[in-house]
Amino acid sequence: MEAIKDYTVHIDSKKRITLRGALYQYYNVKxxxxxxxxxxxxxxxxxxxxxxxxxxxxxxxxxNFKMGDVSSAIDLSDF
Structure with a gap:
């Protein structure tokens, strides 16, 4: 398979790279x-x-909710 693009990138201070002219918004990374x-x-x-x-x-x-089969209340006052 022949490469469509071939260029060098560097990692920025937050360990990211930039894809030039990316065709998609989301990628799965392996x-x-x-x-x-x-x-x-x-x-x-x-x-x-x-x-x-x-x-x-x-x-x-x-x-279950209507029959009263529910867990105890969660205390969120700390948040």
Missing amino acids: EYENGCIILEPRELSIPKGISANSLKDMDRAIE
């Missing part, structure tokens, strides 16, 4: 022991809906 770093583009998407299992869990949680 770093290997030999120093190689692989960037794979990721596109975040909005889910089309809530799964049936999630809806079932929410219904069960509301039923």
